Amino acid sequence: MLDQTHPYPLSSPTLRSLMKESPLNNPEQKAVIDQILVTYRDVSGGLMVVLNEIQSQIGYISRPIQEYVALVLNVPVSSIHGVVTFYSFFTTEPRGEHTLKFCMGTACYVGGTPQLLQKAEQLLDIEPGHTTPDGKITLEICRCVGACSQAPVVVVDEQLYGRIRPSKLPALVREIVKSSANSPGE
Ligand code: FES
Structure with a gap:
């Protein structure tokens, strides 16, 4: 038994x-x-x-x-x-303080997610499914999050950002890192 x-x-x-x-x-x-x-x-x-x-x-x-x-x-x-x-929703290592997800649903894919993701990989120097060495940001891809009219969509933790262009990503990443530095206990 x-x-x-x-x-x-x-x-x-x-x-x-x-x-x-x-x-x-x-x-x-x-x-x-x-x-x-x-x-x-x-x-x-x-x-x-x-x-x-x-x-x-x-x-x-x-x-x-x-x-x-x-x-x-x-x-x-x-x-x-x-x-x-x-499956991209599984990870083999702990997630960082923040998760930066790129929607790979059809509308977002066609709308430019691959270019966005490539930019994010360059900025963070990690691939999807991994976390920056400082433990702050985990990069992930996800399926349609139901906001196709705003494609391409990026999700930071639970917050959606629509119509993101690669040129906007550095500012978004800076914002994430800054919010992390301002978190209680930091
Ligand atoms: S395909 Fe990205 S929100 Fe639907």
Whole structure:
């Protein structure tokens, strides 16, 4: 019978080695991951639900987490890695203080998102799915956010900016960094 608290045998050497890596060695975060696995491991389409929940609740799905999920669900880690890297809403590392998302829906794509994204990559020196070394900005692409009439759309955290041109991006990035510097506790 499955242990409903620890869905994989704690004595497993593989598990012990994975637990050396954060967040599996963080008891609170591991408990969250275990709860997700126990809850969804047997539902239909469980893998996607598990990955979605881990992304939402932990904030990213690192390689050790992928390996842990593979062990528990008894699926090849390559399958999990394939899903995580295919869908842009999954990230393999923690997100930064702010998220800069570029809509890749049809209207935005046609309206110039690829050029915008290229400019953002140059400005931040990172690719989508990654975070600046100072931890301030994560660059992402996303699907249509429902504001097609304002294409191309950029989303900073939860705020939409429409009809953005590449020339406006440096100011937008400066604004994000400045708001970060003014945050309480900075
Ligand atoms: S395609 Fe970008 S908001 Fe719809």
